[in-house]
Amino acid sequence: MTTTRPIRAEISRESLLHNYRVLQDAAGPLAELLVVVKADAYGHGLAGCAPVLHAAGARWFGVTSMEEAVRLRRLCPQARILALSGLWPGEEDAAIEHRLTPAVWEPYHLDLLEKAASRCGLAAGAFAVHLEIDTGMSRQGVQLRDLAAILERFRAPSPLHLEAVMTHFHSADNPQITAEQERLLALATESIVAGGFRPEMISAGSSASMLQQDTVAVTDLATSIGARRIFRAGIALYGYAPGYAPPQAAVLRPVLSWKTCITALRAIDTGATAGYDATFRAARPTRLALLPVGYADGLSRLLSNRGFMLVRGQHAPIAGRVSMDQTLLDVTDIPEAAVGDEVVLIGRQGNETITAADLAHLTGTIPYEILCDVAARVPRIMVDEPC
Numbered sequence: 001m002t003t004t005r006p007i008r009a010e011i012s013r014e015s016l017l018h019n020y021r022v023l024q025d026a027a028g029p030l031a032e033l034l035v036v037v038k039a040d041a042y043g044h045g046l047a048g049c050a051p052v053l054h055a056a057g058a059r060w061f062g063v064t065s066m067e068e069a070v071r072l073r074r075l076c077p078q079a080r081i082l083a084l085s086g087l088w089p090g091e092e093d094a095a096i097e098h099r100l101t102p103a104v105w106e107p108y109h110l111d112l113l114e115k116a117a118s119r120c121g122l123a124a125g126a127f128a129v130h131l132e133i134d135t136g137m138s139r140q141g142v143q144l145r146d147l148a149a150i151l152e153r154f155r156a157p158s159p160l161h162l163e164a165v166m167t168h169f170h171s172a173d174n175p176q177i178t179a180e181q182e183r184l185l186a187l188a189t190e191s192i193v194a195g196g197f198r199p200e201m202i203s204a205g206s207s208a209s210m211l212q213q214d215t216v217a218v219t220d221l222a223t224s225i226g227a228r229r230i231f232r233a234g235i236a237l238y239g240y241a242p243g244y245a246p247p248q249a250a251v252l253r254p255v256l257s258w259k260t261c262i263t264a265l266r267a268i269d270t271g272a273t274a275g276y277d278a279t280f281r282a283a284r285p286t287r288l289a290l291l292p293v294g295y296a297d298g299l300s301r302l303l304s305n306r307g308f309m310l311v312r313g314q315h316a317p318i319a320g321r322v323s324m325d326q327t328l329l330d331v332t333d334i335p336e337a338a339v340g341d342e343v344v345l346i347g348r349q350g351n352e353t354i355t356a357a358d359l360a361h362l363t364g365t366i367p368y369e370i371l372c373d374v375a376a377r378v379p380r381i382m383v384d385e386p387c
């Protein structure tokens with residue numbers, strides 16, 4: 001999307017590549033790294049990010065939906081593309097036509113794919129899928145009690161090939177809980193192998209697992225059946241650690257900077273108010289800067305009177321309510337502030353930095369949500385410099 005409003009998200013190629021290399025090292029030479037670019041690359045822009053990762057050697061990509069998968073197929077004709085949320089009726093033909101790889105677990109996933117595959121005349125075992133096992137998320141995945149029945153669906157002449165066994169850890173920062181999930185994954189894998197199947201990959205572990213360097217149990221499981229491990233990393237690729245901050249997270253570099261500029265300035269007297277509901281009242285003669293960014297751009301309204309941004313390398317507090325398209329900053333303590341000055345919502349200016357984790361902390365959420373919330377109407381611009 002293009003806009004003539006002075007607002008943009010800069011996406012640093014260099015930082016994205018840096019994080020990719022850190023994660024590639026953490027995965028090691030024997031495991032595969034799947035880069036998760038769902039939700040428009042966590043708000044960073046699929047079109048800008050995916051080709052950079054592909055050129056750096058990423059072979060596997062994870063997306064939410066078939067729409068995203070089809071967009072990605074156009075950008076990266078050679079990539080393997082995992083549709084993490086399965087598929088919905090009407091998407092099965094596109095899945096086959098575009099050589100996508102859905103995560104599957106519901107019988108209807110298999111029904112849809114079998115029918116589409118027979119319409120295309122695919123041979124037995126010609127279409128790869130990743131079978132998800134529910135080891136405790138209770139969201140996606142076959143429950144262990146249903147596994148035997150679903151495995152029968154993969155026998156010849158089924159067009160489906162069980163390429164990978166997949167699960168998702170919900171508390172990767174908690175080794176006890178993860179060990180229980182790993183135990184269930186191992187049980188499921190045993191039944192799959194005992195059923196005569198030879199999955200080529202075991203897919204488990206997101207950014208949190210990789211940053212914990214908690215790689216052993218699943219990697220050993222994969223090795224024991226002659227399969228490779230595949231990690232699926234999202235948030236760390238974009239420079240953030242999930243939830244807590246292990247020491248390894250310090251090496252990650254935030255990829256997105258969010259910038260606007262001062263479009264007008266005004267002075268108000270002591271006692272004057274600003275914004276909807278007059279929640280800001282000047283306690284002194286005050287200088288306010290107007291910014292063309294609001295909650296419709298993804299700036300949380302919860303930051304009203306709480307958030308801050310960088311102007312001339314200093315923190316300036318948000319004054320009053322964040323409006324739909326506009327926000328005011330109190331720049332009384334930055335007398336040099338002028339119309340046209342760059343304002344940083346996320347990123348670095350001078351020696352100061354504001355991260356998505358800072359905004360998440362102020363609004364009671366996680367960096368994932370802050371990044372995904374940057375609205376589609378904010379243009380993503382690829383830049384070479386780090387943030």
Ligand SMILES: *Cc1c(COP(=O)(O)O)cnc(C)c1O
Nearest residue numbers: 036084168206207232233234235
């Ligand atoms: C989003 C997602 C990931 C990536 O998680 P991060 O915490 O961002 O690394 C991995 N696997 C699945 C199934 C996901 O949905």
